[in-house]
Amino acid sequence: MLNDPRSHGLWEKTAPAAPRTSPLAGDLTADVAIVGGGYTGVSAALHLAEKGVKVVLLEATEIGFGGAGRNVGLINGGMWVMPSEIPGVLGSVYGERLLDLLGNAPLLVRELVEKHGIDCEIEKNGTLHCAVGKSGLDEIKERCRQWAERGADVRILSADETAKRTGTTAYAGSLLDMRAGTLQPLAYVRGLAKAAIAAGATIHTGSAAVSTERAGDRWIVRTTGGSVSADWIIVASEFYSTGPWEAVRNEQVLLPYFNFATVPLPKELLKTILPGREGCWDTREVLSSFRMDRAGRLVFGSVGALRNTGLSVHKAWAKRALRKLFPALAGIEFEAEWYGRIGMTSDALPRFHVFAPKVVGFSGYNGRGIAPGTVFGKTIARHVLGELSEADLPLPVTTVEKASLRTLKGAYYEAGAQIAHFAGARF
Ligand SMILES: Cc1cc2nc3c(=O)[nH]c(=O)nc-3n(C[C@H](O)[C@H](O)[C@H](O)COP(=O)(O)OP(=O)(O)OC[C@H]3O[C@@H](n4cnc5c(N)ncnc54)[C@H](O)[C@@H]3O)c2cc1C
Secondary structure (H helix, E strand, O other): OOOOHHHHHHHHHHOOOOOOOEOOOEEEEOOEEEEOOOHHHHHHHHHHHOOOOOEEEEOOOOOOOOHHHOOOOEEOOOOOOOOOHHHHHHOHHHHHHHHHHHHOHHHHHHHHHHHOOOOOOOEOOOEEEEOOHHHHHHHHHHHHHHHHHOOOOEEEEOHHHHHHHHOOOOOOOEEEEOOOEEOOHHHHHHHHHHHHHHOOOEEEOOOOOOEEEEEOOEEEEEOOOEEEEEOEEEEOOHHHOOHHHOHHHHOOEEEEEEEEEEOOOOHHHHOOOOOOOOEEEEOOOOOEEEEEOOOOOEEEEEEOOOOOHHHHHHHHHHHHHHHHHOHHHOOOOEEEEEEEEEEEOOOOOOEEEEEEOOEEEEEOOOOOOHHHHHHHHHHHHHHHOOOOOHHHOOOOEOOOOOOOOHHHHHHHHHHHHHHHHHHOOOO
Protein backbone atom coordinates (compact mmCIF):
# COMPACT_ATOMS: atom_id res chain seq x y z
CA MET A 1 0.00 0.00 0.00
CA LEU A 2 1.13 3.56 -0.74
CA ASN A 3 3.76 1.90 -2.96
CA ASP A 4 5.68 0.66 0.07
CA PRO A 5 6.53 -3.07 -0.15
CA ARG A 6 7.69 -3.00 3.49
CA SER A 7 4.30 -1.92 4.84
CA HIS A 8 2.10 -4.97 4.20
CA GLY A 9 4.59 -7.34 2.55
CA LEU A 10 3.39 -10.85 1.85
CA TRP A 11 -0.18 -10.18 2.90
CA GLU A 12 -0.69 -7.58 0.20
CA LYS A 13 0.75 -9.96 -2.42
CA THR A 14 -1.53 -12.86 -1.53
CA ALA A 15 -4.79 -11.39 -0.19
CA PRO A 16 -7.92 -11.45 -2.36
CA ALA A 17 -8.77 -7.98 -3.68
CA ALA A 18 -10.41 -5.48 -1.36
CA PRO A 19 -14.04 -4.61 -2.00
CA ARG A 20 -14.46 -1.59 -4.29
CA THR A 21 -14.69 1.59 -2.25
CA SER A 22 -14.13 5.27 -2.95
CA PRO A 23 -13.36 8.46 -1.02
CA LEU A 24 -16.22 10.29 0.64
CA ALA A 25 -17.48 13.09 -1.61
CA GLY A 26 -20.33 15.12 -0.18
CA ASP A 27 -22.38 15.10 2.99
CA LEU A 28 -23.98 11.94 4.36
CA THR A 29 -26.32 11.20 7.21
CA ALA A 30 -26.12 8.00 9.23
CA ASP A 31 -26.97 6.53 12.61
CA VAL A 32 -23.34 5.70 13.35
CA ALA A 33 -20.05 6.99 11.93
CA ILE A 34 -17.09 4.67 12.42
CA VAL A 35 -13.52 5.95 12.13
CA GLY A 36 -10.96 3.29 11.17
CA GLY A 37 -11.09 0.30 8.82
CA GLY A 38 -9.28 -2.39 10.80
CA TYR A 39 -10.82 -5.36 12.65
CA THR A 40 -12.52 -3.20 15.30
CA GLY A 41 -14.15 -0.75 12.92
CA VAL A 42 -15.17 -3.27 10.29
CA SER A 43 -16.51 -5.75 12.84
CA ALA A 44 -18.55 -2.95 14.44
CA ALA A 45 -19.85 -1.93 10.99
CA LEU A 46 -20.82 -5.51 10.16
CA HIS A 47 -22.61 -6.15 13.44
CA LEU A 48 -24.48 -2.83 13.30
CA ALA A 49 -25.46 -3.18 9.65
CA GLU A 50 -26.78 -6.67 10.31
CA LYS A 51 -29.20 -5.09 12.78
CA GLY A 52 -30.43 -2.57 10.22
CA VAL A 53 -28.42 0.38 11.58
CA LYS A 54 -27.24 2.91 8.99
CA VAL A 55 -23.46 2.93 9.25
CA VAL A 56 -20.79 4.93 7.42
CA LEU A 57 -17.19 3.81 8.01
CA LEU A 58 -14.37 6.22 7.16
CA GLU A 59 -10.91 4.76 6.59
CA ALA A 60 -7.97 7.13 6.08
CA THR A 61 -6.14 4.97 3.55
CA GLU A 62 -7.30 1.44 2.68
CA ILE A 63 -9.10 -1.32 4.57
CA GLY A 64 -6.42 -3.03 6.68
CA PHE A 65 -3.91 -0.21 6.34
CA GLY A 66 -3.12 -0.26 10.09
CA GLY A 67 -2.12 -3.23 12.20
CA ALA A 68 -4.82 -5.38 10.57
CA GLY A 69 -2.91 -5.71 7.29
CA ARG A 70 0.60 -6.08 8.70
CA ASN A 71 0.47 -8.51 11.60
CA VAL A 72 1.70 -12.08 12.08
CA GLY A 73 -1.75 -13.59 11.81
CA LEU A 74 -1.80 -15.40 15.16
CA ILE A 75 -5.40 -15.60 16.39
CA ASN A 76 -4.82 -15.57 20.13
CA GLY A 77 -7.12 -16.14 23.08
CA GLY A 78 -6.37 -13.61 25.85
CA MET A 79 -3.64 -11.03 26.27
CA TRP A 80 0.06 -11.21 27.20
CA VAL A 81 -0.75 -10.59 30.84
CA MET A 82 -1.13 -13.77 32.91
CA PRO A 83 -4.87 -14.50 33.34
CA SER A 84 -4.69 -14.35 37.15
CA GLU A 85 -3.17 -10.86 37.07
CA ILE A 86 -6.04 -9.29 35.11
CA PRO A 87 -8.66 -9.30 37.92
CA GLY A 88 -5.92 -7.79 40.12
CA VAL A 89 -5.65 -4.80 37.77
CA LEU A 90 -9.30 -4.38 36.72
CA GLY A 91 -11.12 -5.80 39.75
CA SER A 92 -12.85 -9.17 39.67
CA VAL A 93 -16.01 -8.13 37.77
CA TYR A 94 -14.27 -6.50 34.80
CA GLY A 95 -11.31 -8.88 35.03
CA GLU A 96 -13.36 -12.06 34.73
CA ARG A 97 -15.60 -10.49 32.05
CA LEU A 98 -12.58 -9.51 29.96
CA LEU A 99 -10.97 -12.93 30.35
CA ASP A 100 -14.16 -14.64 29.30
CA LEU A 101 -14.66 -12.34 26.30
CA LEU A 102 -11.06 -12.56 25.05
CA GLY A 103 -10.65 -16.25 25.83
CA ASN A 104 -13.60 -17.01 23.55
CA ALA A 105 -12.79 -14.33 20.95
CA PRO A 106 -11.03 -16.75 18.53
CA LEU A 107 -14.32 -18.66 18.28
CA LEU A 108 -16.04 -15.50 17.03
CA VAL A 109 -13.34 -15.14 14.36
CA ARG A 110 -13.96 -18.75 13.23
CA GLU A 111 -17.73 -18.21 13.23
CA LEU A 112 -17.50 -15.05 11.10
CA VAL A 113 -15.07 -16.65 8.64
CA GLU A 114 -17.44 -19.57 8.22
CA LYS A 115 -20.67 -17.57 8.14
CA HIS A 116 -19.42 -15.11 5.52
CA GLY A 117 -17.24 -17.59 3.59
CA ILE A 118 -14.14 -15.43 4.09
CA ASP A 119 -11.17 -16.77 2.13
CA CYS A 120 -8.38 -15.99 4.62
CA GLU A 121 -6.29 -19.15 4.95
CA ILE A 122 -7.67 -19.85 8.43
CA GLU A 123 -5.94 -22.70 10.29
CA LYS A 124 -7.55 -24.18 13.40
CA ASN A 125 -4.79 -26.40 14.76
CA GLY A 126 -3.94 -24.06 17.61
CA THR A 127 -0.87 -22.08 18.56
CA LEU A 128 2.31 -23.17 20.32
CA HIS A 129 3.83 -20.82 22.86
CA CYS A 130 7.33 -22.26 22.80
CA ALA A 131 9.39 -22.39 26.00
CA VAL A 132 13.01 -21.27 25.97
CA GLY A 133 14.87 -23.00 28.82
CA LYS A 134 13.58 -23.82 32.27
CA SER A 135 12.26 -20.34 33.03
CA GLY A 136 10.25 -20.39 29.80
CA LEU A 137 8.87 -23.81 30.68
CA ASP A 138 7.86 -22.64 34.17
CA GLU A 139 6.12 -19.65 32.62
CA ILE A 140 4.05 -21.61 30.11
CA LYS A 141 3.15 -24.26 32.71
CA GLU A 142 1.75 -21.56 34.97
CA ARG A 143 -0.09 -19.90 32.07
CA CYS A 144 -1.52 -23.28 31.06
CA ARG A 145 -2.63 -24.02 34.62
CA GLN A 146 -4.42 -20.68 34.87
CA TRP A 147 -6.23 -21.02 31.52
CA ALA A 148 -7.11 -24.69 32.16
CA GLU A 149 -8.66 -23.65 35.48
CA ARG A 150 -10.95 -21.41 33.41
CA GLY A 151 -11.92 -24.31 31.15
CA ALA A 152 -9.77 -23.40 28.13
CA ASP A 153 -8.63 -26.18 25.76
CA VAL A 154 -4.91 -25.87 26.51
CA ARG A 155 -2.13 -28.32 27.38
CA ILE A 156 1.61 -28.57 27.75
CA LEU A 157 3.55 -30.48 25.11
CA SER A 158 6.91 -32.10 25.91
CA ALA A 159 10.14 -31.01 24.23
CA ASP A 160 9.90 -34.08 21.95
CA GLU A 161 6.29 -33.41 20.93
CA THR A 162 7.14 -29.74 20.37
CA ALA A 163 10.07 -30.76 18.16
CA LYS A 164 7.80 -33.07 16.14
CA ARG A 165 5.28 -30.32 15.57
CA THR A 166 7.65 -27.43 14.91
CA GLY A 167 10.57 -29.19 13.22
CA THR A 168 13.12 -27.67 15.63
CA THR A 169 14.65 -29.00 18.84
CA ALA A 170 15.21 -25.47 20.19
CA TYR A 171 12.42 -25.54 22.75
CA ALA A 172 11.99 -27.11 26.19
CA GLY A 173 8.26 -27.63 25.56
CA SER A 174 5.27 -25.60 24.49
CA LEU A 175 1.77 -24.58 25.44
CA LEU A 176 -0.74 -25.80 22.86
CA ASP A 177 -3.80 -23.55 22.78
CA MET A 178 -6.52 -25.20 20.71
CA ARG A 179 -8.75 -22.11 20.82
CA ALA A 180 -6.18 -20.28 18.72
CA GLY A 181 -4.81 -20.59 15.16
CA THR A 182 -3.58 -18.51 12.23
CA LEU A 183 -5.02 -16.63 9.28
CA GLN A 184 -4.02 -14.28 6.48
CA PRO A 185 -4.66 -11.02 8.34
CA LEU A 186 -5.30 -8.69 5.41
CA ALA A 187 -7.54 -11.24 3.69
CA TYR A 188 -9.56 -11.53 6.89
CA VAL A 189 -10.20 -7.81 7.29
CA ARG A 190 -11.00 -7.43 3.59
CA GLY A 191 -13.43 -10.33 3.88
CA LEU A 192 -15.09 -8.74 6.91
CA ALA A 193 -15.39 -5.50 4.95
CA LYS A 194 -17.10 -7.30 2.06
CA ALA A 195 -19.53 -8.88 4.53
CA ALA A 196 -20.22 -5.48 6.15
CA ILE A 197 -20.96 -3.89 2.76
CA ALA A 198 -23.20 -6.82 1.83
CA ALA A 199 -25.08 -6.26 5.11
CA GLY A 200 -25.67 -2.62 4.15
CA ALA A 201 -22.73 -0.68 5.61
CA THR A 202 -21.16 2.13 3.59
CA ILE A 203 -17.35 2.23 3.57
CA HIS A 204 -15.29 5.14 2.27
CA THR A 205 -11.53 4.70 1.95
CA GLY A 206 -9.01 7.48 1.35
CA SER A 207 -11.21 9.40 3.77
CA ALA A 208 -9.36 10.47 6.91
CA ALA A 209 -11.49 12.04 9.62
CA VAL A 210 -9.86 15.43 10.10
CA SER A 211 -12.23 17.13 12.52
CA THR A 212 -15.43 16.67 14.41
CA GLU A 213 -18.05 19.00 15.82
CA ARG A 214 -21.39 18.96 17.58
CA ALA A 215 -24.46 20.11 15.60
CA GLY A 216 -27.53 20.06 17.85
CA ASP A 217 -27.76 16.54 19.22
CA ARG A 218 -25.72 15.03 16.38
CA TRP A 219 -22.03 14.70 15.54
CA ILE A 220 -20.45 15.83 12.30
CA VAL A 221 -17.26 14.05 11.25
CA ARG A 222 -15.44 15.89 8.48
CA THR A 223 -13.01 14.60 5.86
CA THR A 224 -11.39 16.75 3.17
CA GLY A 225 -14.06 15.51 0.72
CA GLY A 226 -17.22 15.70 2.79
CA SER A 227 -18.89 14.98 6.11
CA VAL A 228 -20.96 12.43 7.97
CA SER A 229 -23.67 13.49 10.38
CA ALA A 230 -24.43 10.77 12.95
CA ASP A 231 -25.86 10.09 16.41
CA TRP A 232 -22.83 8.07 17.46
CA ILE A 233 -19.13 7.98 16.57
CA ILE A 234 -17.16 4.80 17.08
CA VAL A 235 -13.45 5.57 17.26
CA ALA A 236 -11.63 2.51 15.87
CA SER A 237 -8.39 4.06 14.67
CA GLU A 238 -6.22 2.46 17.40
CA PHE A 239 -2.45 2.90 17.26
CA TYR A 240 -2.54 4.19 13.66
CA SER A 241 -4.80 7.10 14.73
CA THR A 242 -4.37 10.43 13.03
CA GLY A 243 -6.60 13.50 13.33
CA PRO A 244 -9.14 14.08 16.08
CA TRP A 245 -8.28 10.96 18.13
CA GLU A 246 -4.50 11.01 17.87
CA ALA A 247 -4.47 10.91 21.67
CA VAL A 248 -5.25 7.18 21.42
CA ARG A 249 -1.85 6.69 19.83
CA ASN A 250 -0.09 8.88 22.35
CA GLU A 251 -1.44 6.73 25.15
CA GLN A 252 0.67 3.83 23.90
CA VAL A 253 4.38 3.15 23.46
CA LEU A 254 5.61 2.01 20.04
CA LEU A 255 6.91 -1.54 19.79
CA PRO A 256 8.01 -2.13 16.19
CA TYR A 257 7.70 -5.69 14.84
CA PHE A 258 8.97 -7.14 11.55
CA ASN A 259 8.33 -10.24 9.46
CA PHE A 260 10.20 -12.01 6.69
CA ALA A 261 8.48 -14.55 4.46
CA THR A 262 10.54 -17.25 2.76
CA VAL A 263 9.77 -18.53 -0.69
CA PRO A 264 7.41 -21.56 -0.54
CA LEU A 265 9.26 -24.46 1.10
CA PRO A 266 9.81 -27.68 -0.83
CA LYS A 267 7.21 -30.42 -0.17
CA GLU A 268 9.58 -32.64 1.82
CA LEU A 269 10.36 -29.82 4.28
CA LEU A 270 6.66 -29.13 4.79
CA LYS A 271 6.42 -32.65 6.21
CA THR A 272 8.80 -31.75 9.04
CA ILE A 273 8.49 -27.99 9.59
CA LEU A 274 5.09 -27.15 11.08
CA PRO A 275 3.25 -30.02 9.36
CA GLY A 276 0.18 -29.14 11.49
CA ARG A 277 0.51 -25.40 10.71
CA GLU A 278 0.27 -24.21 14.30
CA GLY A 279 1.23 -20.57 14.85
CA CYS A 280 4.29 -20.24 17.09
CA TRP A 281 6.08 -17.68 19.23
CA ASP A 282 8.57 -18.04 22.05
CA THR A 283 9.00 -16.92 25.65
CA ARG A 284 12.06 -14.69 25.09
CA GLU A 285 11.83 -11.05 26.10
CA VAL A 286 12.75 -10.06 22.54
CA LEU A 287 10.44 -12.69 21.17
CA SER A 288 10.39 -14.43 17.78
CA SER A 289 7.37 -15.84 15.99
CA PHE A 290 6.93 -18.22 13.06
CA ARG A 291 4.03 -19.64 11.11
CA MET A 292 3.28 -21.08 7.67
CA ASP A 293 1.07 -19.50 5.01
CA ARG A 294 -1.17 -21.52 2.70
CA ALA A 295 1.49 -21.80 -0.01
CA GLY A 296 4.09 -23.09 2.47
CA ARG A 297 6.06 -19.90 3.05
CA LEU A 298 7.50 -19.64 6.52
CA VAL A 299 6.77 -16.23 8.04
CA PHE A 300 9.40 -15.42 10.63
CA GLY A 301 9.34 -12.29 12.80
CA SER A 302 10.65 -10.47 15.82
CA VAL A 303 10.87 -7.06 17.46
CA GLY A 304 12.33 -4.23 15.37
CA ALA A 305 11.75 -1.87 12.46
CA LEU A 306 13.14 -2.60 8.98
CA ARG A 307 14.58 0.85 8.40
CA ASN A 308 17.95 2.59 8.84
CA THR A 309 20.44 0.31 10.63
CA GLY A 310 17.57 -1.93 11.72
CA LEU A 311 17.11 -3.22 8.19
CA SER A 312 20.51 -4.87 7.92
CA VAL A 313 20.78 -5.88 11.59
CA HIS A 314 17.37 -7.56 11.73
CA LYS A 315 17.70 -9.18 8.31
CA ALA A 316 21.10 -10.69 9.11
CA TRP A 317 19.70 -11.93 12.41
CA ALA A 318 16.64 -13.45 10.74
CA LYS A 319 18.85 -15.45 8.36
CA ARG A 320 21.08 -16.66 11.23
CA ALA A 321 18.20 -17.45 13.53
CA LEU A 322 16.26 -19.38 10.89
CA ARG A 323 19.34 -21.43 10.03
CA LYS A 324 19.86 -22.23 13.70
CA LEU A 325 16.22 -23.21 14.24
CA PHE A 326 15.86 -25.10 10.95
CA PRO A 327 19.28 -26.05 9.50
CA ALA A 328 17.55 -27.28 6.33
CA LEU A 329 16.57 -23.66 5.62
CA ALA A 330 20.18 -22.44 5.33
CA GLY A 331 20.39 -20.10 2.35
CA ILE A 332 16.62 -19.91 1.82
CA GLU A 333 15.50 -16.73 0.04
CA PHE A 334 13.08 -14.24 1.56
CA GLU A 335 10.24 -13.32 -0.75
CA ALA A 336 8.83 -10.46 1.32
CA GLU A 337 9.78 -8.30 4.29
CA TRP A 338 7.65 -5.81 6.19
CA TYR A 339 7.10 -4.25 9.60
CA GLY A 340 4.48 -2.42 11.60
CA ARG A 341 3.77 -0.55 14.79
CA ILE A 342 2.39 -2.29 17.83
CA GLY A 343 1.10 -0.01 20.60
CA MET A 344 1.72 -1.01 24.20
CA THR A 345 -0.28 0.41 27.11
CA SER A 346 1.25 0.91 30.56
CA ASP A 347 -0.36 -2.23 32.02
CA ALA A 348 -0.50 -4.21 28.73
CA LEU A 349 -4.32 -4.16 28.87
CA PRO A 350 -6.80 -2.59 26.44
CA ARG A 351 -8.85 0.54 27.13
CA PHE A 352 -12.44 1.69 26.73
CA HIS A 353 -12.79 5.44 26.24
CA VAL A 354 -15.80 7.74 26.15
CA PHE A 355 -14.38 10.79 24.37
CA ALA A 356 -17.67 12.70 24.59
CA PRO A 357 -21.34 11.67 24.87
CA LYS A 358 -21.91 8.93 22.24
CA VAL A 359 -18.27 9.04 21.06
CA VAL A 360 -16.74 5.75 22.19
CA GLY A 361 -13.93 3.35 21.37
CA PHE A 362 -11.82 0.38 22.42
CA SER A 363 -8.06 0.52 21.86
CA GLY A 364 -4.70 -0.58 23.28
CA TYR A 365 -4.52 -4.18 22.09
CA ASN A 366 -0.80 -4.65 22.81
CA GLY A 367 -0.08 -6.76 19.73
CA ARG A 368 -3.18 -8.93 20.24
CA GLY A 369 -5.79 -7.49 17.96
CA ILE A 370 -7.22 -10.07 15.56
CA ALA A 371 -9.59 -11.78 17.95
CA PRO A 372 -9.85 -8.87 20.45
CA GLY A 373 -10.50 -6.30 17.69
CA THR A 374 -13.20 -8.54 16.22
CA VAL A 375 -14.93 -9.09 19.53
CA PHE A 376 -14.52 -5.49 20.73
CA GLY A 377 -16.07 -4.35 17.44
CA LYS A 378 -19.08 -6.55 18.12
CA THR A 379 -19.20 -5.41 21.75
CA ILE A 380 -19.22 -1.72 20.85
CA ALA A 381 -21.94 -2.40 18.28
CA ARG A 382 -24.01 -4.01 21.03
CA HIS A 383 -23.38 -0.99 23.26
CA VAL A 384 -24.57 1.41 20.55
CA LEU A 385 -27.62 -0.78 19.97
CA GLY A 386 -28.46 -0.52 23.67
CA GLU A 387 -27.94 -4.25 24.27
CA LEU A 388 -25.03 -3.61 26.66
CA SER A 389 -24.97 -0.65 29.00
CA GLU A 390 -21.70 1.04 29.91
CA ALA A 391 -21.71 -0.92 33.16
CA ASP A 392 -22.00 -4.22 31.24
CA LEU A 393 -18.90 -3.65 29.10
CA PRO A 394 -15.75 -5.74 29.60
CA LEU A 395 -13.66 -2.70 30.58
CA PRO A 396 -14.28 0.33 32.77
CA VAL A 397 -14.25 3.80 31.21
CA THR A 398 -10.82 5.39 31.50
CA THR A 399 -9.59 8.82 30.47
CA VAL A 400 -6.97 9.02 27.73
CA GLU A 401 -3.58 9.62 29.29
CA LYS A 402 -0.37 10.29 27.43
CA ALA A 403 2.16 7.51 28.09
CA SER A 404 5.03 8.75 30.21
CA LEU A 405 8.48 8.86 28.55
CA ARG A 406 6.79 7.61 25.40
CA THR A 407 9.50 8.47 22.87
CA LEU A 408 12.28 7.21 25.09
CA LYS A 409 10.57 3.90 25.78
CA GLY A 410 9.83 3.37 22.07
CA ALA A 411 13.48 4.06 21.21
CA TYR A 412 14.50 1.64 23.96
CA TYR A 413 12.44 -1.20 22.41
CA GLU A 414 14.06 -0.70 19.01
CA ALA A 415 17.57 -0.25 20.43
CA GLY A 416 17.13 -3.30 22.69
CA ALA A 417 16.00 -5.40 19.73
CA GLN A 418 18.93 -4.24 17.59
CA ILE A 419 21.39 -5.03 20.36
CA ALA A 420 19.86 -8.48 20.92
CA HIS A 421 19.80 -9.20 17.19
CA PHE A 422 23.25 -7.74 16.49
CA ALA A 423 24.91 -9.60 19.32
CA GLY A 424 23.08 -12.70 18.13
CA ALA A 425 23.74 -14.15 21.59
CA ARG A 426 20.43 -15.92 21.40
CA PHE A 427 21.16 -17.68 18.14
C1 LIG B 1 3.73 -6.17 13.07
C2 LIG B 1 2.52 -6.50 13.89
C3 LIG B 1 2.31 -7.82 14.30
C4 LIG B 1 1.16 -8.14 15.02
N1 LIG B 1 0.86 -9.46 15.26
C5 LIG B 1 -0.34 -9.80 15.75
C6 LIG B 1 -0.75 -11.16 15.82
O1 LIG B 1 -0.05 -12.07 15.39
N2 LIG B 1 -1.96 -11.43 16.36
C7 LIG B 1 -2.81 -10.45 16.79
O2 LIG B 1 -3.89 -10.76 17.27
N3 LIG B 1 -2.47 -9.14 16.68
C8 LIG B 1 -1.27 -8.79 16.17
N4 LIG B 1 -0.95 -7.48 16.01
C9 LIG B 1 -1.89 -6.45 16.49
C10 LIG B 1 -3.05 -6.23 15.56
O3 LIG B 1 -2.63 -6.11 14.23
C11 LIG B 1 -3.78 -4.93 15.97
O4 LIG B 1 -4.05 -5.00 17.35
C12 LIG B 1 -5.07 -4.79 15.20
O5 LIG B 1 -4.79 -4.55 13.84
C13 LIG B 1 -5.92 -3.67 15.76
O6 LIG B 1 -7.08 -3.59 14.98
P1 LIG B 1 -7.86 -2.24 14.87
O7 LIG B 1 -8.94 -2.42 13.92
O8 LIG B 1 -8.26 -1.81 16.25
O9 LIG B 1 -6.78 -1.16 14.38
P2 LIG B 1 -5.98 -1.10 13.01
O10 LIG B 1 -5.96 -2.40 12.34
O11 LIG B 1 -4.67 -0.48 13.32
O12 LIG B 1 -6.85 -0.12 12.13
C14 LIG B 1 -7.00 1.23 12.42
C15 LIG B 1 -7.34 1.95 11.12
O13 LIG B 1 -7.71 3.28 11.41
C16 LIG B 1 -7.31 4.09 10.33
N5 LIG B 1 -7.27 5.49 10.77
C17 LIG B 1 -6.40 6.09 11.59
N6 LIG B 1 -6.70 7.40 11.75
C18 LIG B 1 -7.81 7.62 10.99
C19 LIG B 1 -8.59 8.77 10.72
N7 LIG B 1 -8.31 9.96 11.24
N8 LIG B 1 -9.66 8.65 9.88
C20 LIG B 1 -9.96 7.45 9.31
N9 LIG B 1 -9.24 6.33 9.54
C21 LIG B 1 -8.17 6.40 10.37
C22 LIG B 1 -5.94 3.53 9.95
O14 LIG B 1 -5.58 3.88 8.62
C23 LIG B 1 -6.17 2.04 10.14
O15 LIG B 1 -6.51 1.39 8.95
C24 LIG B 1 0.23 -7.13 15.37
C25 LIG B 1 0.46 -5.81 14.98
C26 LIG B 1 1.58 -5.50 14.23
C27 LIG B 1 1.79 -4.08 13.78
